[in-house]
Amino acid sequence: MSVAAVILAAGSGSRFNGDDPDATPGAKLLVLVKGHPVLTWAIVPALAAGLDEVAVVGGAADLRAVVPESVTLLQNDDWPLGLATSLKVGLDWCSAQGHDRAVIGLGDMPGLAPEAWRAVATESEGPIVFATYQGKRGHPVRLDAAIWSMLPSRGDEGARTLARAHPELVREVACVGATHDIDTPEDLQRWS
Numbered sequence: 487m488s489v490a491a492v493i494l495a496a497g498s499g500s501r502f503n504g505d506d507p508d509a510t511p512g513a514k515l516l517v518l519v520k521g522h523p524v525l526t527w528a529i530v531p532a533l534a535a536g537l538d539e540v541a542v543v544g545g546a547a548d549l550r551a552v553v554p555e556s557v558t559l560l561q562n563d564d565w566p567l568g569l570a571t572s573l574k575v576g577l578d579w580c581s582a583q584g585h586d587r588a589v590i591g592l593g594d595m596p597g598l599a600p601e602a603w604r605a606v607a608t609e610s611e612g613p614i615v616f617a618t619y620q621g622k623r624g625h626p627v628r629l630d631a632a633i634w635s636m637l638p639s640r641g642d643e644g645a646r647t648l649a650r651a652h653p654e655l656v657r658e659v660a661c662v663g664a665t666h667d668i669d670t671p672e673d674l675q676r677w678s
Contacts, residue, residue: 545561594668
């Protein structure tokens with residue numbers, strides 16, 4: 487069973503930038519925290535999990551200087567059409583690479599533990615597997631190849647729509663730690 491980690495990092499970060507017309511799209515992923523960009527804090531645990539490959543799906547921001555050579559950087563030119571377009575780019579790459587499973591994380595969700603990536607990747611049941619933290623679903627989320635064609639190709643939802651429509655496909659894995667979603671400068675301040 488071949489498993490890839492896919493980190494979605496294509497959005498503009500409009501909530502982070504607020505009403506600033508001069509803000510650089512995607513800039514929140516490049517903000518330095520403890521000497522490293524936010525995106526780096528999302529990539530490092532995925533690499534440490536030891537999955538077969540790691541890819542980052544970029545779009546709004548130029549991420550070439552941040553993504554290490556050991557990670558494949560994919561480009562989603564349709565990123566304004568929503569998160570689902572980035573998921574499709576990542577899953578199309580997984581299919582081309584011959585992966586059977588994709589474990590999905592978010593570039594603005596730094597600090598997921600490598601153990602969470604591994605726990606979700608290795609769960610034996612279900613084609614959709616959510617990490618849970620204190621009983622709440624979070625990331626990463628594993629998606630098996632059998633359901634990739636059932637996922638939306640546009641909009642801001644990935645597997646949630648399918649999971650709601652087909653709860654019988656879903657499994658959950660309790661993980662230690664917490665997910666920190668960086669949507670605003672205040673979120674960044676709390677996390678750092």
